[in-house]
Amino acid sequence: MDRKEFLKSLGVLTAGAALLGAEDTLKAAPVTADELDFPLKGLKAKVKEPVKVIIIGAGNRGRTYSGYAANYPDCIQIVGVSDIRESRKNAMGDRFNIPQERRFGDWSEVFKVPKFADAVVISTPDDLHYKPCMKALEMGYNVLLEKPIAQSEKECTDIAAQAHKYGGIVAVCHVLRYSPYFRAMREAVHSGMIGKLISIQHMEPIECRHMAHSYVRGNWRDSDKTTPIILAKSCHDLDIIRWIVDKPCRTIVADGSLTWFKAENAPKGAPKRCTDGCPHEAECPYSAIDVYVRRKQHLGVFDLKNRKDENEIMAKISDPDNVWGRCVYYCDNNQPDHFVSEMVFEDGTTASFSMEAFTPYGGRRTRIMGSTGYIEGDGTTFTLYEFRSNRKLVWDKKLNEIPEYRNSGHGGGDMALVCDFLEAVDSHDESRLTSTIDASVESHVMGFRAEKSRLSSKKVEVNLRRK
Ligand SMILES: NC(=O)c1ccc[n+]([C@@H]2O[C@H](COP(=O)([O-])OP(=O)(O)OC[C@H]3O[C@@H](n4cnc5c(N)ncnc54)[C@H](O)[C@@H]3O)[C@@H](O)[C@H]2O)c1
Numbered sequence: 001m002d003r004k005e006f007l008k009s010l011g012v013l014t015a016g017a018a019l020l021g022a023e024d025t026l027k028a029a030p031v032t033a034d035e036l037d038f039p040l041k042g043l044k045a046k047v048k049e050p051v052k053v054i055i056i057g058a059g060n061r062g063r064t065y066s067g068y069a070a071n072y073p074d075c076i077q078i079v080g081v082s083d084i085r086e087s088r089k090n091a092m093g094d095r096f097n098i099p100q101e102r103r104f105g106d107w108s109e110v111f112k113v114p115k116f117a118d119a120v121v122i123s124t125p126d127d128l129h130y131k132p133c134m135k136a137l138e139m140g141y142n143v144l145l146e147k148p149i150a151q152s153e154k155e156c157t158d159i160a161a162q163a164h165k166y167g168g169i170v171a172v173c174h175v176l177r178y179s180p181y182f183r184a185m186r187e188a189v190h191s192g193m194i195g196k197l198i199s200i201q202h203m204e205p206i207e208c209r210h211m212a213h214s215y216v217r218g219n220w221r222d223s224d225k226t227t228p229i230i231l232a233k234s235c236h237d238l239d240i241i242r243w244i245v246d247k248p249c250r251t252i253v254a255d256g257s258l259t260w261f262k263a264e265n266a267p268k269g270a271p272k273r274c275t276d277g278c279p280h281e282a283e284c285p286y287s288a289i290d291v292y293v294r295r296k297q298h299l300g301v302f303d304l305k306n307r308k309d310e311n312e313i314m315a316k317i318s319d320p321d322n323v324w325g326r327c328v329y330y331c332d333n334n335q336p337d338h339f340v341s342e343m344v345f346e347d348g349t350t351a352s353f354s355m356e357a358f359t360p361y362g363g364r365r366t367r368i369m370g371s372t373g374y375i376e377g378d379g380t381t382f383t384l385y386e387f388r389s390n391r392k393l394v395w396d397k398k399l400n401e402i403p404e405y406r407n408s409g410h411g412g413g414d415m416a417l418v419c420d421f422l423e424a425v426d427s428h429d430e431s432r433l434t435s436t437i438d439a440s441v442e443s444h445v446m447g448f449r450a451e452k453s454r455l456s457s458k459k460v461e462v463n464l465r466r467k
Contacts, residue, residue: 035193036384036395038184043404045075045419047426052117053144054080056107056132057124058092060300061146061173064409065121066092068418071404075422079117082110087303107132115139119169119425122146125219126226130155133170137162142169142425144418148231149440153448156441163437171421171433172440174239176364178420179411183434184395185366185375185382186244193384193393194370200244200351201367204237205359211337212286212328213298215357216261221333229335230254230454231447234355237364238450239443241353243435244368247346248442253459254450256339256355266329273325275318286328288317298324341450343462380411 045051050073055062058081069076078096082104083089093103104110107124111132119142122132130150136143137159149156149172163170176182189197206215214220220232230238242249267280274281274288281287291297293313301324302316317325337357344350363379374385377395384393399405399412408415424432446462453460 036184036188036393038180038187040180040397040402040405041183041416041419043408043415043419044072045422045426047075047422049426050074050077051119051422051425052077052079054078054082054102054110054117054120054141055092056082056110056120056122057128057146058083058085058088059123061123062121063092064414065123065144065418066096067407068415068422069096071415076418080104080110082107085303108135111135111139115141118142119144119421126232127151130159133159134162137166137168137170140166140168142171142421144171144173144421146173147235148227148447149444151227153445156444156448160437160441169421169424169428169430169433170437170440171417171424172435172437173417174236174435174440174443175410175413175417176236176240177243177413177434178416179413180397180399180405180416181377181380181382181395181411182240182243182413184397185368185377188375188384188395189244189368189370190246193373193386194368194375195372197245197349197368197370199349199369200241201369202237202241202351202353203365204234204353204355205361205363205365206233206355206357207360207362208285208358209291209295209297210362211357212261213291213324215335215337216286216328216331216333217288217324217326218301221331221335223335228447228451228454229355230339230341230450231444232335234339234353235444235447237353237355238446239435239440240364241343241351242439242443242446245345245349245351247349249446249462250344250346251459252341252343252446252450252453252462254339254341254454255457256336256454258334258336260337260358261328261331261333263329266327270327270329272327272330273318273320274327275314275325278327288325289314292317292324336454339454341453343446 053076055066055078066078069078078098080102081089081092081098084105089103107128120136121144122129123146126148129145133143133145149159159170215229220226223229226232269279271278281289292299293310296307299307304312306312316322339355342352366377368375372387376383381394381396405412420433424430430436449460449462
């Protein structure tokens with residue numbers, strides 16, 4: 001008996017419960033159901049020999065992916081590193097015993113020597129994805145490419161064309177796709193547990209201080225130098241929606257703006273930097289002193305000697321050249337702090353998405369409406385309600401209790417992505433990934449068109465030919 005038949009039979013067996021109303025359904029006791037207990041993928045890649053990898057951009061993300069080698073040294077070997085920051089280049093070089101001649105500064109230096117690895121990880125800033133990726137493919141490397149793929153629709157499609165031309169695998173780091181939570185949610189929809197998919201509501205709460213750190217003060221504050229926030233932050237979400245619906249997107253309409261983080265909202269008498277004696281420091285939720293020194297959040301950008309040393313952190317944010325010490329109302333930012341969009345897919349399925357800066361939590365919130373059931377998830381746990389049987393099924397895997405998943409960020413997605421990528425490279429089989437480069441480009445195009453819609457106040461066609 002397959003899953004659908006099994007579920008149908010359950011519907012018959014529990015028909016008596018259908019006399020209850022919708023309110024009763026929502027109140028029914030939750031059951032951790034076997035039907036949602038999809039097997040967790042092991043994180044140790046099945047490869048014939050260690051895949052040789054070069055890390056280009058040894059910052060936050062480069063370190064994350066290279067961390068896989070610490071757990072599974074017989075699956076991956078870090079054989080080269082490139083970073084314009086000597087300290088980061090050498091920290092990674094020393095960690096993986098990379099010889100001096102395989103430690104490079106600018107990314108372009110990597111490609112001046114003959115190919116010496118199976119793959120490169122491109123984890124440089126957003127404006128340095130396109131050129132290294134095009135060059136890597138030309139030289140026969142496979143690529144683990146950080147999102148966003150590139151800064152324009154044309155550059156994204158160029159990369160897909162280059163991958164096809166040279167036969168290279170490009171895995172885009174849409175890490176959420178690889179997390180057990182989203183894998184299970186999609187599986188529940190695709191195995192028919194809520195009937196026909198009708199619509200999705202999805203929200204990305206950024207968390208107010210994360211917003212201030214990355215999109216007001218920090219690296220992604222300027223959409224022209226990086227990408228519009230719908231890609232820089234939310235390409236994961238468009239990708240997840242597209243992946244769950246599994247149909248081409250036809251139209252998208254979007255709106256939103258930068259409402260709060262601008263000079264006109266600065267409290268009276270606030271200086272340009274939080275460390276210059278701001279009279280509002282004690283109350284301001286965005287105070288750099290509070291975020292970095294007291295709460296010790298987002299410290300990865302400072303390359304500290306000792307993360308507990310408050311004097312060292314204070315010295316960093318007091319440096320007039322340090323962008324993170326600035327008042328959030330006096331930054332050179334242009335990213336919207338709220339963004340809404342609506343998509344219509346082939347066959348009429350609809351999805352709405354909102355990105356919100358002003359929330360006390362991060363993660364994702366998702367509601368999925370089907371003809372016979374409903375799913376509601378908070379980013380770590382989801383509940384599936386069956387209308388007819390009145391059952392309430394819960395997916396609640398405690399990933400931090402599963403040793404190999406414990407240190408894998410993005411709900412387990414970071415290391416699961418590396419695992420799938422290594423298997424895909426080893427077998428030269430793109431289908432080992434949940435996402436081809438064409439599918440990743442498609443969800444990026446949705447993002448570019450959403451921004452076009454936001455700026456033009458018009459509904460925009462997406463219609464892409466699916467390969
Ligand atoms: N998949 C995700 O969920 C996720 C999360 C965060 C960031 N990202 C993306 O990952 C990428 C890297 O982000 P990050 O947070 O690691 O940034 P980061 O600043 O910590 O790291 C980038 C590194 O690239 C190096 N670099 C800059 N120019 C270079 C050059 N010319 N040649 C070689 N190295 C160079 C920098 O010195 C830095 O160490 C960005 O594109 C970002 O959008 C993805």
